[in-house]
Amino acid sequence: MIFRQLFESETSTYTYLLGDEETREAVLIDPVAAMVDRDLEVLEEHGLTLKYVLETHVHADHVAGDNTLRERTGCRVGVPEQSGVDCSDFKVREGEPVEVGGIRIEPLYTPGHTDDSHCYVVGDRVLTGDTLLIDGCGRTDFQNGSAGDLFESVRNKLFTLPEQTLVYPGHDYNFRHVSTIGQEKERNPRLGLSNDRADFLEIMANLDLPYPKRIDEAVPANKQCGRGNAA
Numbered sequence: 001m002i003f004r005q006l007f008e009s010e011t012s013t014y015t016y017l018l019g020d021e022e023t024r025e026a027v028l029i030d031p032v033a034a035m036v037d038r039d040l041e042v043l044e045e046h047g048l049t050l051k052y053v054l055e056t057h058v059h060a061d062h063v064a065g066d067n068t069l070r071e072r073t074g075c076r077v078g079v080p081e082q083s084g085v086d087c088s089d090f091k092v093r094e095g096e097p098v099e100v101g102g103i104r105i106e107p108l109y110t111p112g113h114t115d116d117s118h119c120y121v122v123g124d125r126v127l128t129g130d131t132l133l134i135d136g137c138g139r140t141d142f143q144n145g146s147a148g149d150l151f152e153s154v155r156n157k158l159f160t161l162p163e164q165t166l167v168y169p170g171h172d173y174n175f176r177h178v179s180t181i182g183q184e185k186e187r188n189p190r191l192g193l194s195n196d197r198a199d200f201l202e203i204m205a206n207l208d209l210p211y212p213k214r215i216d217e218a219v220p221a222n223k224q225c226g227r228g229n230a231a
Contacts, residue, residue, distance in 0.1 A: 001103055001123075002046055005168060005177060006039065008032045011061045011214075012173045015039065016127055019048040020101025027052040027100045028075075029120060029127055030170055031189030032067035033226050034188065039065065050075040051100055054092060056129030056170060057117040058083050058222045060143060060215040066225040077225055080109075082116035087225040092118055108157050112150020119158065125166040126181070132158055133169045134179045137190055140204055142215065147204035154191050159184075 002019035015035065019026035026048040031039055043050055050073040053066050054220060066077045067087065078098060081091035092098070096111040106121040113130040117138075120127040130138030132154055140147045163182030185193050190203050212218075221227070 002048070003041060006035070006042065008035050008062070012171045013062055014168065014170055014172070016168060017042060018100065018103055019046055019082035020103050020124065022102035025051040025101045026047050027054060027098070027105065028069065028128065029054045030056055030059070031069060033063040033065040033068060036072070037067045038067045039069070052076050052078055052098060054078045054098065054105070054120065055080065056119065057114045058085065058128070058143065058219060060212045060218050062214065063218050063221045064226040069228040070225070079225070080116040080118045083223070085223050085225065094118070110157055112140055112146055112153045114145035121161070123197060124164070125168055126161060127168045128156065128158065129170040129216045132167060132184060132191070134167070134172055135188055139207060139209055140208065144221070147201050148197070150198050151191070151200045
């Protein structure tokens with residue numbers, strides 16, 4: 001499998017490219033509209049044809065590149081079924097794998113950061129979106145987020161994966177690239193096994209984070225697969 005972790009610096013967003021070496025089919029997960037040209041260049045560099053774009057959730061910090069990529073490549077767009085999005089070509093659901101050549105992508109429904117959040121298990125790795133970050137997690141104070149749901153999603157789904165599973169997050173603000181399930185269980189200051197549910201709820205209730213700068217633009221655009229927004 002061809003695997004590339006691509007970075008967008010303004011919002012510290014990771015986009016993931018997975019490509020099958022035999023069929024030359026590929027999928028992009030969480031593409032950013034402003035980085036579409038880069039993503040297409042990487043696809044061309046590897047001789048890949050984009051089959052799918054997948055979203056982990058409706059993002060509040062950036063506009064998605066879904067529609068632009070669909071217009072330019074003919075790919076199909078998959079968005080979690082809980083997202084309230086009508087522009088996608090198919091709905092992402094837990095228990096319904098997405099296959100790209102010989103690559104099998106297993107969606108896990110992990111609500112908490114938002115009510116539509118999904119993670120994607122691909123062999124020995126899991127792409128965790130904003131649900132589980134390296135030494136952290138996504139905030140839960142908008143888009144029907146729930147700290148309690150996030151705790152249950154991580155503890156009852158992600159932390160039941162093998163400890164050697166590689167964790168590739170949707171963001172990192174400290175230039176880190178990968179963790180493991182075992183590492184997050186041991187040392188995640190919010191969700192590690194040394195903390196219980198009450199500890200986590202208290203931590204999340206007292207984050208006092210600023211309102212996301214682009215949420216009023218990004219969420220409506222992303223409910224239209226980024227339509228009408230090129231940056």
